[in-house]
Amino acid sequence: MITTPTSAASQAANPSAVSNNQRSALASDFETFLRMLTVQARNQDPLEPLDSSEYASQLAQFSMVEQQVKANELLSGLALTLGAVNLNQLAGWVGMDVQVAAPFRFETHPIPIFAEAEPTADRAELVIRDDQDTVVDRIPVPSDKSEFEWAGVSSTGDPLPAGNYSASLESFKGGKLLSDTPASAFSRVVEAQVSEDAVVLKLDSGAEVSVDKVTQIRTGA
Known part of the structure; x- marks a missing residue:
């Protein structure tokens, strides 16, 4: 018998599930951000338009979040790979x-x-x-x-x-x-x-x- 945490085993069985969910959430957030940015541009006061630097700041913030999500995705994949290696090592002992x-x-x-x-x-x-x-x-x-x-x-x-x-x-x-x-x-x-x-x-x-x-x-x- 090989004992492993249930959550790790379920993720190892379907390693693409977490990745797909993260990409889906990221795409949804990005589309929402673009819609809000478009509405903001259309409804700004012509006499007091938003500073272009403010747009750049918002884009930079979202870019940082996007990179962080991608980094977390890579780390999760690495952890699942290492977990699979540990499972193989454990299986070799049994019997x-x-x-x-x-x-x-x-x-x-x-x-x-x-x-x-x-x-x-x-x-x-x-x-x-x-x-x-x-x-x-x-x-x-x-x-x-x-x-x-x-x-x-x-x-x-x-x-x-x-x-x-x-x-x-x-x-x-x-x-x-x-x-x-x-x-x-x-x-x-x-x-x-x-x-x-x-x-x-x-x-x-x-x-x-x-x-x-x-x-x-x-x-x-």
Whole structure:
């Protein structure tokens, strides 16, 4: 799903509508101005005719308005073009699998999980938590590895239900905890939207992340 403001979407669908309305209004105003100017010239006092400089001033003012309308029209067209580019960029994210440190969706298949232990660590443990932030599995892993596989079972070996989980990697040295680093996994992008000049991705786990948090992208299966 791609989220965009309704007004922008409707204008992008019919970009000529605003332009046509502006040209129509400008033409109507110009004709009205000419009629008023003609009536003014016909009904002026012959003994005290209007100064020609006053006509020139009125024409100059209208010319300025005309140029401003044209400038606004060009800016509107540019904004619509940029909006269309943003839509294309957003559409490219939907359906992709992205690697990000955020809650991930587990169904039935093993989940690849990515994290790096502290360089000085002599022991590491992969910690899995459910959507209630309860630890459901704790797996000793090599401290010199950065990719692991979680089979979706608890510490007692029982299969865990499908749902949303998160992972972190704890680094130890001499029995002392050095760090607890969030681990990343691949999640499917189901929605993309522009928020405060940043693209935000909504994942199949329900998590929302900024694109600058994504470390890898692959085509969704």
